[in-house]
Amino acid sequence: MTSDISSEFVQLKQEKIAVLYGGNSAEREVSLNSGQAIANGLEQAGFDVVLIDTKFVPLTDLVSKEIDRVFIALHGRGGEDGCLQGALEYMGIPYTGSNVLGSSLSMDKVRSKQIFKACDLPTAPFAVVGKNDFDDLSLKTLLTELGGRVMVKPANEGSSIGMAQARTVEQLRNALIEAFGFDDEVLLEAWIDGPEYTVAILGDKALPAIHMETPREFYDYEAKYQSTSTQYHCPCSLSDSDESELKKLSLKAFNATGAKGWGRVDVMRSSRGEWQILEVNTVPGMTETSLVPKAANVYGLNFSELVTQILLLSIKK
Template sequence: MVKASQSSSASSLAQLKQEKIAVLYGGTSAEREVSLNSGQAIAKGLQYAGFDVTLIDTKLVPLTDLLTQKIDRVFIALHGRGGEDGCLQGALEYLGIPYTGSTVLGSSLSMDKIRSKQIFKACDLPTAPFAVVDKAHFEELSLESVLADLGGKVMVKPANEGSSIGMAQAQTVEQLGNALIEAFGFDHEVLLEAWIDGPEYTVAILGDKALPAIRMETPREFYDYEAKYQSTSTQYHCPCGLSEADESEIKALSIKAFNATGAQGWGRVDLMRNSLGVWQLLEVNTVPGMTETSLVPKAADAFGLSFSELVTQILLLSVKDKR
């Protein structure tokens, strides 16, 4: 069986090297700058591995150009709206072009923090208590009651943004009101999540495998946009410092969460461990950051995969997962 599997993989790899691959990046979402960096790194990694690669910024080039350029397959490096939420995936399926990562449903559900939380809860997967606030009914809401119901301190999250964009913590009615107004600038629905005291971890998923967990450490109030992309004080620990049993538990939980939202191929699951030692799922990311210093490449490196090998594996999964 091992030899047959290796033969099939070699055959798929040889086929892929005959194809014209487009890395779609940039776009128009709030995560454009991160996507530009991811796309450039992915293209470089694929070219190093011997693939025929074209970089295409979807802000500047219409998707129908994929047909005129005779693109055979797409590596999606678009983060956020229009790239990670199922819209692009649906368009590519309509055009008949294979692509990396999750399909329409998995992308859409994973991107929506509210629906993801509801799915975690329905599947009896651990996640912090939460409430949903709709912009249309914001003025009717008793912020004091909501804050009290969620333990007096909350994390405010736009439902469909990534990279911690629009997120804030609140522990007074005034802070919550201001944070909601800010979040409504990004989305008409906002998730209020009970504050979790404890370290944050992330687990990268590649196919059916969970890669080594990473623990993030920041002196900031939480792991926000600045901590992720601008700060020099953020630390990433891999090995993450958990016992073997705890890391096995976090990996198994991450795979369950990934499968629950219908995610596919590759991605990342973020979670925290509260002060009682209980894991709390945060979200599933189906197109996480992919610069050579991003979290998934860090986990892959600890697993023994170079960046070039990682992007090659993701491309290979696009053959297997879409059959």
């Protein structure tokens, strides 16, 4: 440790750290697991930690509990979209990860895609559909214009919740109805035929890329959290030049949405070898078997060291 890091480490050891987890989003169960793992890792590193489930404890209690700093482990709405970040800034409590703007833009799949396109970053062709803004004729046109097969994604959900693929107008209509149960705006993305990768970001560094393989049609909620057949490859078997290009692209995407501190960028590679950015995650899963800890382990950081580094980054932003 440098002297600066050592002084920051000493400062954090004197603080009371709250890990905010649970909440009310569709990703509550994932968040409960992440929060518990993070708290365990921080306690192992010697920090004074309290777990707080925001479903049952109001944020105002952070003041009465004399919380000095927050480690955000809330996935999805309310925790990853800028709302919590804004409340903590208003209360004057420092926190891990991205600020209000970076959180909000990264969470919104539609705005993220628009930013990627504006920044000339590679991303698949897409269209946006409103809840009361489509009929069978327009769906047929959209499906044709996007290559005949699409991914349907609620604009503001994570963990692949509400996502589906569609090849026909009937499938697309049904997928949209399902997605509109989560959001009033839905992203249609041209199908990318190729492998999926993810790159964890820690500060200004891109960690080793992970290649995910699933026998399912795509890397959905079941493949992420329930299946025993999903395989994770890290090192990911890319050539040095290809992985270097992927890391640089991931950092550019992360910075483009204003994300800060730590996170994860999901990318696919088309059958023609072209990288296509999917999205930026500012509060990705953090169980000990999640993707960011897997990459950190290959990089040389165990779980406790990883959460300590994330906490240290909250001082520097």
